[in-house]
Amino acid sequence: MLELDFHPAGHHFLQIPGPSPVPDRVLRAMSLPTIDHRGPEFGALGLKVLKGIQQVFRTRHPVVIYPASGTGAWEAALANTMSPGDHVLMYETGHFASLWQKMATRLGLSTEFLAWQGKDDVLPQAPSWRRGVQADLIEARLARDTEHRVKAVCVVHNETSTGVTSDIAAVRRAIDAARHPALLMVDTISGLASADFRHDEWGIDVSISGAQKGLMLPPGMSFNALSPRALEASQSAKLPRAFWAWDEIVAMNATGYWPYTPNTNLLYGLSEALDMLEAEGLDNVFARHKRWSAGVRAGVEAWGLPVQCADPAVHSPILTGVILPEGIDADAVRRLIHERFDLSLGTGLGKLRGRMFRIGHLGWSNDLTLLATMAGCEMGLKLAGVPLAGSGVLASMDHFARHAPRAGAEVRAEADLKKAA
Ligand code: PLP
Numbered sequence: 001m002l003e004l005d006f007h008p009a010g011h012h013f014l015q016i017p018g019p020s021p022v023p024d025r026v027l028r029a030m031s032l033p034t035i036d037h038r039g040p041e042f043g044a045l046g047l048k049v050l051k052g053i054q055q056v057f058r059t060r061h062p063v064v065i066y067p068a069s070g071t072g073a074w075e076a077a078l079a080n081t082m083s084p085g086d087h088v089l090m091y092e093t094g095h096f097a098s099l100w101q102k103m104a105t106r107l108g109l110s111t112e113f114l115a116w117q118g119k120d121d122v123l124p125q126a127p128s129w130r131r132g133v134q135a136d137l138i139e140a141r142l143a144r145d146t147e148h149r150v151k152a153v154c155v156v157h158n159e160t161s162t163g164v165t166s167d168i169a170a171v172r173r174a175i176d177a178a179r180h181p182a183l184l185m186v187d188t189i190s191g192l193a194s195a196d197f198r199h200d201e202w203g204i205d206v207s208i209s210g211a212q213k214g215l216m217l218p219p220g221m222s223f224n225a226l227s228p229r230a231l232e233a234s235q236s237a238k239l240p241r242a243f244w245a246w247d248e249i250v251a252m253n254a255t256g257y258w259p260y261t262p263n264t265n266l267l268y269g270l271s272e273a274l275d276m277l278e279a280e281g282l283d284n285v286f287a288r289h290k291r292w293s294a295g296v297r298a299g300v301e302a303w304g305l306p307v308q309c310a311d312p313a314v315h316s317p318i319l320t321g322v323i324l325p326e327g328i329d330a331d332a333v334r335r336l337i338h339e340r341f342d343l344s345l346g347t348g349l350g351k352l353r354g355r356m357f358r359i360g361h362l363g364w365s366n367d368l369t370l371l372a373t374m375a376g377c378e379m380g381l382k383l384a385g386v387p388l389a390g391s392g393v394l395a396s397m398d399h400f401a402r403h404a405p406r407a408g409a410e411v412r413a414e415a416d417l418k419k420a421a
Contacts, residue, residue: 017362056274058197088153157187183205193213209223216273303389317361331347346358377392
């Protein structure tokens with residue numbers, strides 16, 4: 001039994017795909033004294049974060065902030081826009097898409113779960129869990145729905161259980177090509193603020209996200225970004241809702257307040273995280289995650305282990321799924337790595353329990369924390385007797401050394417060396 005107050009020396013390596021490591025700046029901001037949530041300072045904080053979060057979703061429309069985990073924001077999206085028995089078209093990219101479908105069914109909706117039906121030699125039990133949303137399947141299904149029974153199309157942007165980031169613009173084009181009025185709802189719980197995301201430009205009606213991934217906050221806060229069509233749909237939708245109801249929240253948010261007690265200190269943290277993201281620039285943030293992902297993938301490939309995502313066009317910049325040889329319990333390997341090296345990796349979820357582990361490369365990380373992560377994995381894999389083709393650590397080191405984080409940085413460093421010689 002682990003004792004709760006036992007902490008090994010040094011920083012814990014939290015390399016699961018969320019919650020992600022929280023920057024010290026954010027932790028310090030959250031340690032400010034809790035203020036009156038009806039007082040004047042709070043209104044200023046509320047207005048600031050509500051405006052800032054719009055920039056991250058790339059929207060001009062309201063974003064609702066809930067004191068709840070991402071699961072709450074999933075429910076809010078459906079409860080505000082749908083009526084009992086409404087038919088929703090969902091797409092099976094992995095475990096989180098499956099949980100959302102289960103929730104929709106529990107809420108009394110009629111769900112249809114599309115999936116890629118091709119053959120996959122590595123994971124024959126879950127071929128669609130290695131690929132992104134196939135927009136053509138959605139287009140074909142909607143084109144057949146001449147009576148417009150489908151009220152919403154629900155997809156996961158970054159499927160955290162597999163390490164696949166789907167092309168949401170393609171899903172929008174598919175809905176438009178079928179000339180279908182269904183609402184588009186997108187779970188970007190682990191995609192937002194790490195991978196390119198454009199709520200308005202991609203014509204999304206409800207985007208759902210959470211605090212504990214790209215926003216680099218502890219868990220406990222989630223979001224619904226809305227479109228005018230979603231707000232309109234909420235006026236006639238009949239599923240019961242009270243806590244999740246957008247109308248009262250959006251009305252009070254106009255002055256920076258909430259109809260209930262919001263999580264003040266997490267909002268301090270959000271304010272700080274938004275400042276950090278703005279200072280770096282979202283495009284630089286996305287490029288940083290892509291580079292990390294390529295470095296980690298180079299390492300996994302050098303080990304000779306299959307990367308979960310089978311389609312290089314949709315590799316996630318946020319996490320990499322690593323499939324272990326048949327007969328090896330991936331969870332036992334993960335436990336060994338945690339015990340020996342104080343490194344937490346994501347477990348295989350649902351259909352993939354015990355078959356794979358996930359390396360998170362998001363949040364407050366850098367090249368060296370990722371190299372340490374690769375070293376922890378490599379040592380653990382060897383201790384567990386997993387045959388490796390070569391050193392992943394060396395391959396990741398090589399990748400990070402050869403690809404400077406900022407364009408021109410390697411040229412400047414070389415010039416400085418020449419000057420010094
Ligand atoms: N959707 C995705 C893609 C997720 O990654 C998660 C959590 O990891 C969820 C939904 C559920 O969010 P939460 O665990 O915050 O309730």
